[in-house]
Amino acid sequence: MQEISKKSSIPWMKILFGSILLMILGLAIYLLSIFSGMKDTINAQMYQPIPSINQIQSEEKIAHGELINILFIGVNTKASNRTGSDTLIIFSLDPKTDSVSMINIPRHTRASLGSEEKEDKINRAFTYGGADLAVESIKSLLDIEIDYYIQLDLAGIAELIDGIGGLTIHNELSIEADDFQVSPGELHLSGAKALRYVEMLYQYQGEDLDQAELQQQVFETIMTKLTTSLTINKVEVIASFLGENIITNIDYDNVEQLVRNYSSVGGNISDYTLDGTEEIIDDEYYFIVPDSEIKKVQQLIVNPDTEI
DSSP, rough: OOOESSSSSSOOOHHHHHHHHHHHHHHHHHTTTTTTTHHHHOOOOOOOOOTTTHHHHHHHHOOOOOOOEEEEEOOTTTTOOOOSSEEEEEEEETTTTTEEEEEEEETTTTOOOTSSSSSSTTTTHHHHHHHHHHHHHHHHHTOOOEEEEEEETTHHHHHHHHHHHHHEEEEOOOEEEETTEEEEEEEEEEEEHHHHHHHHHHOOOOTTTTHHHHHHHHHHHHHHHTTTTTTTTHHHHHHHHHHHHEEESSOHHHHHHHHHHTTTTTTTEEOOOOOOOOEEEETTEEEEOOOHHHHHHHHHOOOOOOOO
8 A cells, every 4th residue: 555645735636647647658658569550659649859858868867767857747738728737746756765756836836937037937838838948947946857747638637538438436425516416326427527526526625535545546446447458449548648648758668668667666655735925926926935945845856755
């Protein structure tokens, strides 16, 4: 059983997305390796190296099983009114300590975007310069290396769930909202309803509702449906999900090394959200992160057991 330490309050739906992404990525490409021609297809559709990441250095790290930092960028390109990144999480994987540190960066964090002196909200880096500027800006903000990035269109999660026939889960709550109502018992949910259910669970959580257990239930249901009775249809669903919703600088060969050298990580999972203060600057809301907080995060990446 995984040990999950809660160093800070964080909307666990974002962590769920990130966890699903990392594990499905490795699982899917591993499964697709048995089908001829898939390697070139995956590399052509997903692989996109960027100037802000030293690709050679990153590949050397995974080859030797060293600590690596992966930036997860959650976007919603299918929403016409949203062009920035919705979610920014750094996954720090260290096979030597069997640990994963997840650092959530609030989307309104004030930061210098790339080499520009002007400061803006960190999520706008993606708007102005895509994943490359987002990576460069976070490297500058936290003064750390980013070895890989994974850009996920969050709408693809719902499509993936629909592709495997939806989710059947055991629900213990009565939820009444204008657009969503459920009663205790077994639920069969479409992709859109499953994500809405996750959102409502977060809003309804209390002392008797453990968020880690809720996360685990939904996550395990998805993974079980993907891995049980593997069929050509499921492989096609996974391939479609990857090709249409994910862009990354991790190519097929990199993923094989990632699965081989980092399969043990996850015994010690810690999550942390950057702390700071809220300020209104030039009539805009910003989240201000002090230098002392940056140092805490740097230490947490190196040592996940750090007491914050």
